[in-house]
Amino acid sequence: KAGVTQTPRYLIKTRGQQVTLSCSPISGHRSVSWYQQTPGQGLQFLFEYFSETQRNKGNFPGRFSGRQFSNSRSEMNVSTLELGDSALYLCASSSERGALRRYFGPGTRLLVL
Amino acid sequence: QKEVEQNSGPLSVPEGAIASLNCTYSDRGSQSFFWYRQYSGKSPELIMFIYSNGDKEDGRFTAQLNKASQYVSLLIRDSQPSDSATYLCAVRGGNEKLTFGTGTRLTIIP
Numbered sequence: 654k655a656g657v658t659q660t661p662r663y664l665i666k667t668r669g670q671q672v673t674l675s676c677s678p679i680s681g682h683r684s685v686s687w688y689q690q691t692p693g694q695g696l697q698f699l700f701e702y703f704s705e706t707q708r709n710k711g712n713f714p715g716r717f718s719g720r721q722f723s724n725s726r727s728e729m730n731v732s733t734l735e736l737g738d739s740a741l742y743l744c745a746s747s748s749e750r751g752a753l754r755r756y757f758g759p760g761t762r763l764l765v766l
Numbered sequence: 767q768k769e770v771e772q773n774s775g776p777l778s779v780p781e782g783a784i785a786s787l788n789c790t791y792s793d794r795g796s797q798s799f800f801w802y803r804q805y806s807g808k809s810p811e812l813i814m815f816i817y818s819n820g821d822k823e824d825g826r827f828t829a830q831l832n833k834a835s836q837y838v839s840l841l842i843r844d845s846q847p848s849d850s851a852t853y854l855c856a857v858r859g860g861n862e863k864l865t866f867g868t869g870t871r872l873t874i875i876p
Contacts (some may be wrong), residue, residue: 686864696810696854697870709863743809751862753798757809 655680656757657746665764671732674761678725678746684708685727686755687719690741699742702727703750731763739765769793770857772867775805781876785842789855789867792836799831799838800856804869812852814841 658677666672678685686701686709702721706751719729725746731738741762746753771790780786786803793807798817802810816822816838828841838857840848852869859865 688866696856696866698863698865701863709861711863753815754798754812755864757811760809 657744657756659742659744659758659761661761662759663762663764665766666734667766668734668736670734671730672734672763673728673730674742674744674763676727676729676744676746676758678727678744679756682748682756683725684747684748684750684752685721685725686745686747687727687729688743688745689713690743690760691739696743699729701750709752734765736765739763768867769865770855770867772853772855772870774868775871776873777870778873778875779845780841781845781847781874783845784875785845785849785872786841787840787853787855787870787872789838789840789857790836791838791855791857791865793857793859793865794836795860796836796857797827797860798858800858800864801829801838801840802854802856802866804852804854805856806851813853832851842872847874850874 684703687699690696701709705721716732721727741760743760745757747755800815801813803812816831822829826843830839854869855867
């Protein structure tokens with residue numbers, strides 16, 4: 654089985670722009686969660702989607718949004734980028750909501766200049 | 767107080783020795799506890815999880831959970847250079863959110 658894939662792998666944007674990141678979960682997995690990883694804050698939970706519905710949300714501003722499609726693929730969008738949004742964005746898939754095992758993708762490294 | 771706290775390290779352990787990694791959490795309603803390993807430049811991978819008080823062993827790894835003390839630990843026996851990585855403790859609360867600690871960087875010295 655193919656693992657979790659994320660595109661693009663690297664991205665450079667400037668302040669004020671917006672960005673959309675994509676995550677394709679493992680085939681058959683229906684739950685996708687997103688995390689932001691920075692050296693100072695570590696891994697922080699953004700949101701979780703299951704069956705096209707947001708099930709959980711972390712403490713991030715409204716500039717961060719996401720969605721999930723009927724094929725379980727998920728996208729996250731960050732609008733009005735700030736320098737502090739520079740981070741590694743990881744998505745993780747699991748077979749069901751609440752499943753104990755989550756499989757992380759390789760991440761998208763975003764640099765905001 | 768952070769929800770999940772870990773000593774950032776670095777923790778240096780001689781090859782063949784036991785590495786002990788610790789984690790405390792603040793939410794008493796937490797239900798499940800996880801240890802992830804993250805190699806530099808890679809994404810986290812699950813090593814093991816535990817949800818009952820006591821010890822759980824998997825090969826060279828043992829997870830220990832003490833809910834009364836809100837404490838989780840990971841022991842790595844017979845440490846190998848390939849165990850050098852950052853170890854992330856994660857806790858799932860009653861709201862099913864997975865909260866990570868900032869990780870402990872472990873270096874195994876040959």
